[in-house]
Amino acid sequence: MLLRIYISDANVRRFLLIEVPTSVDQLKTLLEEKLQLKKGFELQFEDPDFDNALCNLHSIDELPAEKAVLRVVWAIEPSSSVQDISDASSVSSLDTASRSSSFGSIQSPTNLRSVAQWPSPFDVPTFSLDVELRLQKANEIYKETKKPLNVRRDMKSEILNKLAQTIFEIKAYPDACEIESVASALVQKHPCLTEPGAGSGWDGWMMSIKFKLGNYRAKLRDAGCSEVNINRKRERGQVEGLKGRMKKSKRAEVNFLPDHPAGQSDESLEKERVSIVEETRKKRIDATLVRQKMEATFSLRRKEVVEVEPLVEEIRERWPALFYEDEVIPFPMQVCLVLSVPFMYFILLFFYYYLFQDTDAEDNYTKYVKIGIVSLLKDDVAAAASLPDVTNIAIILEEAVVLRDIADLPTAFAYLFGLLYSINMEYPKELKYTFEAMQKIFMDLGGSCSARVQSLKIKLC
Structure with missing residues (x-):
């Protein structure tokens, strides 16, 4: 049995069971040994009988026969380390001892996307039983005769609907390369769907998936889905001056604008x-x-x-x-963004690097600074010929220090990108290509690059 196991948002593993355990406890013990998991977790599985909704796993017999998707649910979350944090509110420290008993009513969001990055290769979902049987028989025929399947309209609709749902769970607005990876994976898994001709064999599927995904987003928009509703087009007669269309996420964000968890308002x-x-x-x-x-x-x-x-x-x-x-x-x-690790391993070409003395008033070095990383230097004239002695690194947003006492410059960049996402702040106009290069080249986040950044990427590679 082949398992796809979601250990965390950024850790998704494939695991082949040579011999299927007889109980859930045996399966958990096996996962603890092979995947180095700590004790204290439960398992959920995607139930194909309920459109792959998550269900608690109580018996091995509940799993699909050949392939299954499992999710590790931690009963007790690992405690974080105690660290000192200084901010504008002069908060002294964090106490990570025990969780407050009043937390019992809080539920973690269940509708946040769980895939860290676009999967490669794309995992084609399992379709309805009748479609799977047709595909299985057609694949056998194609293997012998190379004759593709004449896909019926209802069958194609079923395939496209399932693909659209799976894609949206990962990303609401995939780019052309990502859609192509879906079409390619579909044909590779089911060769009978290969399109005749001199093309790639899945060009038509690409277009169909693209249009089906657009229709699926339209249905979700009518149903009140926040993430696609925010990208509404300007309607005729709308009052001038009001925003008719807001930009969709372009920084590889997965949960750009999720709906509230069930039961919350x-x-x-x-x-x-x-x-x-x-x-x-x-x-x-x-x-x-x-x-x-x-x-x-x-x-x-x-x-x-x-x-x-x-x-x-x-x-x-x-x-x-x-x-x-x-x-x-x-x-x-x-x-689902990974920030700090890539920055630790390349030389930073960076911007808005403000140097100031420790006697400067904060209003002086934050004035007119929309986005900046500042370094506080030790005022030592004797050491002027040597490297500066940095005593503090901080981040400025809209003329205010929002984060200080940062360990080093790479970490500061990681925090900066995290804050820009968290507060949905636009990249500075005069530095948009610098930020885009950082995001899409060095951090490998997001889809296609602008022509200018793509040119730089080609030269660097």
């Missing part, structure tokens, strides 16, 4: 937001509680920063924990 999540603010005002903060509540209110926060577009200071007032270091770095778990 603006009002219920607003109460949780208020409780986060109250917790951050304490001298010793329960970091575990804050982290879980921030995760639970993710959809409300994204709705606010994307639709309302408040100033950074307004966001800091309403979401102070968003600017903590341990909240900025875990955000790849939610939006």
Whole structure:
């Protein structure tokens, strides 16, 4: 049996079971040994009888016969390390001891996308039983005669609908290369669907998938899906001056604008937001509680920063924990971006590097700075000929220091990109190509590059 196991948002593994265990406990023990997993987790599986909805695994017999998708659900989350954080509110430290008992009513979002990056190769989903039987028989015929299947209209509709749903769970707006990878994987898995002619064999499937995905987004828009509804076109007669269309995500974000978790509303999540603010005002903060509540209110926060577009200071007032270091770095778990590791391994060509003396007033070096990374240097005239002694690194957004006491420059860049996503801030106009190059070349995030960045990429490669 072939298993696809989601250990975490950024860790998805393939695992081949030579011999199927007789019980779920044996399967968990096997996964602990082979995948080096800690104890304290449960298993869920995608149930094909319910459109691959997740169900708790209680018996091995519940798994599909040949291939299955499992998700590891941690019963007890690993505690984070205690670290000192200094911010504008002068919060002294975080207490990660025990989770508050009042947290029992908080539920983690269940509708956030769970794929860290676009899968390569794309995992073609299992279709309905009748379609799978037809494809299986047609594949056998194609293997012997090279005669492709004459796909019936209802069968093609079933295939495209299932592909559109699977694609949207990963990314709402895939680029052309990603759509091609889906069409290619489909034909490779089911050779009988190969299109005759001199082309790739899946060009027609590419176009069909593209249009079907557009139709699927239209249905979701009519149903009230936030992520596609935010990209509505300007309607005739709309009041001039109002935004008729907002840009879709272009930074490889996975959860650009998710809907609220089931059973949650603006009002219920607003109460949780208020409780986060109250917790951050304490001298010793329960970091575990804050982290879980921030995760639970993710959809409300994204709705606010994307639709309302408040100033950074307004966001800091309403979401102070968003600017903590341990909240900025875990955000790849939610939006599936990997920031810090790539920056540790190449020489930074960077921008907006402000040097200032430790006697400078903060208003002086933050004035007129929309986005910047600043370094506080030790005022030592004798050491002028040597490398500067950096005593502090901080990030400025909209003329305010939002994060300070950062360990090094690569980490500061990682935090900066995390903050830009978290508050949905546009890249500076005069530096948009620099940011794009950082994102799409060095960090390998996002789809196709602009012509200028693509030219640079070709030269570097």
